[in-house]
Amino acid sequence: MVSIVLPDGTIRSYDGPVSGNDIARDIGPGWTKAALALCVDGTVKDLATVVTRDAAVRLVTAKDSDALALLRHDAAHVMAEAVQELYPETQVTFGPATERGFYYDFARKTPFTPDDLERIEARMRDIVDRDEPIRREVWRREEAIAYFTGRGEKYKAEWVTQLPEGEDISIYRQGQWLDLCRGPHLPSTGRLGKAFRLMKLAGAYWRGDARNEMLQRIYGTCWPDEAQLKAYLNWMEEAERRDHRRLGREMELFHLQEEAVGSVFWHPKGWTLYRTIETYVRRRLAAAGYVEVKTPQLVDRSLWEDSGHWEKFRENMFTVTVGDGKEKEEILAIKPMNCPCHVQIFRQGIKSYRELPLRMAEFGACHRYEPSGALHGLMRVRAFTQDDAHIFCTEEQILSETQDFCILLRIMYHDFGFTDVRVKFSDRPVKRAGSDETWDKAEKALLEASRAAGLEITLNPGEGAFYGPKLEFVLKDALGRDWQCGTLQADFVLPERLNAAYVGVDGAKHRPVMLHRAILGSFERFIGILLEHYAGRMPLWLAPVQIVVATIVSEADSYAEDVTRALCTADLRAVVDTRNEKITLKVREHSLAKVPLLLVVGRREAETRTVALRRLGVKTQEILALDAAVDTLGREAAMPAPG
RNA sequence: GCCGAAGUAGCUCAGGGGUAGAGCAACUGAUUCGUAAUCAGUAGGUCCGGGGUUCAAAUCCCCGCUUCGGCACCA
Numbered sequence: 001m002v003s004i005v006l007p008d009g010t011i012r013s014y015d016g017p018v019s020g021n022d023i024a025r026d027i028g029p030g031w032t033k034a035a036l037a038l039c040v041d042g043t044v045k046d047l048a049t050v051v052t053r054d055a056a057v058r059l060v061t062a063k064d065s066d067a068l069a070l071l072r073h074d075a076a077h078v079m080a081e082a083v084q085e086l087y088p089e090t091q092v093t094f095g096p097a098t099e100r101g102f103y104y105d106f107a108r109k110t111p112f113t114p115d116d117l118e119r120i121e122a123r124m125r126d127i128v129d130r131d132e133p134i135r136r137e138v139w140r141r142e143e144a145i146a147y148f149t150g151r152g153e154k155y156k157a158e159w160v161t162q163l164p165e166g167e168d169i170s171i172y173r174q175g176q177w178l179d180l181c182r183g184p185h186l187p188s189t190g191r192l193g194k195a196f197r198l199m200k201l202a203g204a205y206w207r208g209d210a211r212n213e214m215l216q217r218i219y220g221t222c223w224p225d226e227a228q229l230k231a232y233l234n235w236m237e238e239a240e241r242r243d244h245r246r247l248g249r250e251m252e253l254f255h256l257q258e259e260a261v262g263s264v265f266w267h268p269k270g271w272t273l274y275r276t277i278e279t280y281v282r283r284r285l286a287a288a289g290y291v292e293v294k295t296p297q298l299v300d301r302s303l304w305e306d307s308g309h310w311e312k313f314r315e316n317m318f319t320v321t322v323g324d325g326k327e328k329e330e331i332l333a334i335k336p337m338n339c340p341c342h343v344q345i346f347r348q349g350i351k352s353y354r355e356l357p358l359r360m361a362e363f364g365a366c367h368r369y370e371p372s373g374a375l376h377g378l379m380r381v382r383a384f385t386q387d388d389a390h391i392f393c394t395e396e397q398i399l400s401e402t403q404d405f406c407i408l409l410r411i412m413y414h415d416f417g418f419t420d421v422r423v424k425f426s427d428r429p430v431k432r433a434g435s436d437e438t439w440d441k442a443e444k445a446l447l448e449a450s451r452a453a454g455l456e457i458t459l460n461p462g463e464g465a466f467y468g469p470k471l472e473f474v475l476k477d478a479l480g481r482d483w484q485c486g487t488l489q490a491d492f493v494l495p496e497r498l499n500a501a502y503v504g505v506d507g508a509k510h511r512p513v514m515l516h517r518a519i520l521g522s523f524e525r526f527i528g529i530l531l532e533h534y535a536g537r538m539p540l541w542l543a544p545v546q547i548v549v550a551t552i553v554s555e556a557d558s559y560a561e562d563v564t565r566a567l568c569t570a571d572l573r574a575v576v577d578t579r580n581e582k583i584t585l586k587v588r589e590h591s592l593a594k595v596p597l598l599l600v601v602g603r604r605e606a607e608t609r610t611v612a613l614r615r616l617g618v619k620t621q622e623i624l625a626l627d628a629a630v631d632t633l634g635r636e637a638a639m640p641a642p643g
Numbered sequence: 644g645c646c647g648a649a650g651u652a653g654c655u656c657a658g659g660g661g662u663a664g665a666g667c668a669a670c671u672g673a674u675u676c677g678u679a680a681u682c683a684g685u686a687g688g689u690c691c692g693g694g695g696u697u698c699a700a701a702u703c704c705c706c707g708c709u710u711c712g713g714c715a716c717c718a
Contacts, residue, residue, distance in 0.1 A: 103713095111647060202713030203646025210715040214646050217713070249654080258691085258709050313718060337718055371644050371716055372709090380717080465718060489718095516718090553675050580675070588679035602677055614678060621678070 004057040020047040021187075024059055035059040036067050036186050044070065046136055046184045062224040072097035074134075074186045075124075075196050075222040076104045081177040082123035083218075086116075092179060093155040093206065093215055100232065101221030105204050107155060112216055117198045120218070124196070131190030132175035136183055139169045144180065155206065156180050195229040196222035239479055244531040245377040251536055251594060253544070254378070262375050262382030264524055269544035272573065274523055276542055278363060280415070280639050281387050281520065287642030288408050290359040290389055295341030297365065298332040306498055307340040308433050312466055316369045338364035339516060342390045343498040346512070351502040356512060357393035357401055363523075364388045378528035385523045391515040392500070395445060398490060401515055402449030402471075409486050409519050413475055415640040416530065417539060420476040423455045426463035433467050434493040443469045445513075446490040465516075467493040473519075477533040485526060489516040536594045537616060540637045547574040547633065548595050549611075550586040552602030554578065559606035563599060563626060570634040591616060597633065
C-alpha cells in the first residue's frame with residue numbers, strides 16, 4: 001500500500017509502487033501531456049520514477065519554476081547529442097543548466113565556428129522532432145569505465161572513477177546516444193520544445209582548473225516558450241544598449257586607449273560625475289565619524305613583505321626600481337591597496353583605548369596588474385580608486401562597528417537607487433595567514449556582528465581574504481544583475497604583522513582589530529554600474545549636466561545667458577545652447593545626451609522672465625517664473641545629505 | 644594568463660590582390676524657426692603595428708599589440 005499526498009491535499013492510495021506516469025494518467029488525461037517530472041518530498045526526479053513508499057508528490061509542469069532547470073539541462077544533452085552526431089571525434093564532458101540557459105563543454109581538436117553553431121542548432125531541432133524517449137539506467141562502475149574508455153571518452157571515464165562509493169552511476173539514454181548524468185531529465189526529447197538558441201562559443205578549463213586543458217564551451221539559452229525566449233533576447237539587447245562603455249563614449253564621459261591599458265581617461269563630464277560621487281561619499285563618511293587621510297603611491301617593498309602582500313600578490317603588483325642597478329638598487333611598489341599605509345599612520349605616537357574606534361578613510365588610488373583577459377571597461381581596470389577605510393577597534397567594538405557600517409551602507413546604496421542588497425559571508429581560504437585560533441575568533445566575531453546587524457547571510461565557503469573573513473554586499477541593478485560592491489573584512493592578522501598596538505584600560509599593550517571596509521568598492525566600477533543601472537539617465541543630483549537652457553530665437557540669447565547664470569549661481573550644473581538651430585533639433589540632441597532638464601526660452605519667456613521646463617522623457621512643458629524655477633530645481637537637484 | 648573572434652573616417656559598417664567607400668557625426672554657408680533630425684556645400688584615412696610573399700597588399704602569410712565573448716584570477 002502506497003499513499004501519496006498531492007499539493008492540493010488530496011491523498012491517493014495505490015496497491016503497490018507507482019510511477020509518476022501512472023500518477024499523471026490517474027489524475028487526468030491533461031496531466032499525461034503536461035507532466036515533465038515528478039517532485040517527491042521536495043526532490044525533482046524523472047517522471048518514470050517509481051514511488052515505493054508514502055510521500056508528498058507533485059507533478060512538475062512547464063509552468064513550475066523547477067521545470068526551467070530541467071528543460072535547460074535537457075537542452076544541454078540534446079546539444080551534446082547533436083554535436084556528436086555531426087562531429088563524432090568530439091568528446092563530451094559536462095553540460096549543466098545555468099541561470100539563463102545552459103552550456104556544454106566539449107573536447108575537440110578543431111575549434112567550433114559560428115557556422116557550426118547553426119548546424120548544431122538545426123540538428124538539435126531534428127532531435128526534438130525525433131522525440132527520442134529518455135531513459136535512466138544504473139550501471140556498475142567498471143562497466144561504465146570500460147564503456148567510456150572504449151569510446152575514447154577519457155573525461156567521462158575519469159569522472160566515473162572519481163564518483164564517490166555508493167553513489168548510483170546513472171546513465172541517461174536518448175535514441176542512439178547516452179551520457180553519464182545525475183539527472184533528472186524530461187521523458188523525451190520532444191518535450192524540450194524549440195524555444196532555445198545557441199548563443200556563443202568560449203573556452204573553459206576542464207573542471208574549472210587553469211592547470212587543466214582547455215575545452216570548448218557552447219553556450220545556449222532555453223525557455224519554456226517562444227515568447228519567453230524573445231523576452232530574454234530583448235533583455236540581452238537592452239543590456240547591450242546600456243553597456244557603460246558605449247554610454248561612456250556617447251555621453252562623453254571617459255575613454256580608454258592602448259597606451260594606458262586598464263586606466264581611465266576621464267573627460268570633463270565624466271570627471272564631474274566622479275567628483276559629485278566623491279563629494280557625496282566624503283560627506284557621508286565625515287558624518288559617520290571617519291577621518292580622511294592620504295598615503296603614498298610608492299612604498300618600499302619591505303612594507304609589502306611585512307604585510308604579507310609581497311608573498312601572495314607580487315606578480316600582480318606594479319614595481320619601480322630605483323638606484324644604480326648595483327648595490328644601491330631598491331624596489332618600490334605602486335600601492336595595490338591602502339591598509340599597510342593606514343597602519344603606519346596608526347602607529348605614529350602611542351594610541352590609547354580612548355581613541356578607538358579610529359575610522360580612517362582614504363580615497364586611495366591603487367594600481368594592480370590585473371591579468372589581461374580580466375580587463376573590462378570600467379568594471380575591471382588596473383588603476384582605480386577605492387572608497388576605502390580601516391576601522392581600528394577592540395574586539396568588543398566589532399559588533400557595534402559592523403552594525404553602524406551596515407546602516408551607513410544601506411543609506412548610501414539607497415541614495416544611489418539600489419534597494420535590493422544581499423550579503424555573503426566568506427570564511428577562511430586554503431592559503432591564509434594567521435593561526436586557526438585567530439581565524440576561529442575572527443569568523444565568530446564577524447558572524448555574531450552580522451547577526452546583530454540583522455543581516456540575512458548566504459555562506460561563501462573558502463572565499464575570504466588571506467588575512468580574514470569577509471562580508472560581501474551584492475546589489476541588484478535595474479536589469480536584475482548582481483554586482484558585488486561593498487565589503488567588510490575582520491582582520492586580526494595585519495595589526496600583528498605590522499605591529500599596531502594601543503594601550504588598554506589596564507595600562508598594557510593590546511592589538512587592535514582592523515575592519516577593512518568599502519561601500520562602492522572602486523569609483524570606476526561603481527560609475528560603470530550606475531551607468532548601466534540608469535541606462536545613462538542619471539538622477540538629477542548625479543547628472544554631469546543637469547540643465548540645458550535652449551533658445552528658440554537669437555533675440556532670447558541674452559535672457560538665456562541670464563537664466564544660466566542664475567542657475568549656476570544656485571550651484572546647478574547648467575549650460576546654455578544659443579546655437580542657431582531649430583528647437584526641435586536642440587530638444588532631440590539634449591534628450592539623446594540624457595540631460596535631465598531642458599529650459600526652453602523664446603520671445604515669450606524673455607518678455608515675461610519665465611522658462612518652459614521640459615523633463616527628460618516627458619513630452620509636456622511647465623511654464624515657471626525664473627526665480628521659482630531656480631528655487632525648485634535647486635532643491636530638487638540637491639545631493640542627498642547626512643542628517 | 645588560456646581558448647576563440649575582431650581591428651578600415653569621430654561612430655556604425657561595406658570593400659577580400661590593381662586609384663579607399665556609405666550613412667550618421669564634424670566643419671562652412673544660408674535659414675530666426677515654439678518642444679525628438681532645415682537646406683546646401685566642404686573636409687576627413689599610417690585600412691592596429693612590424694616583417695614577409697608579389698610587378699602590385701586594406702586584401703595572402705608570419706610575429707606582436709589592443710579590443711570583444713568566455714574561462715581562470717580578483718588583497
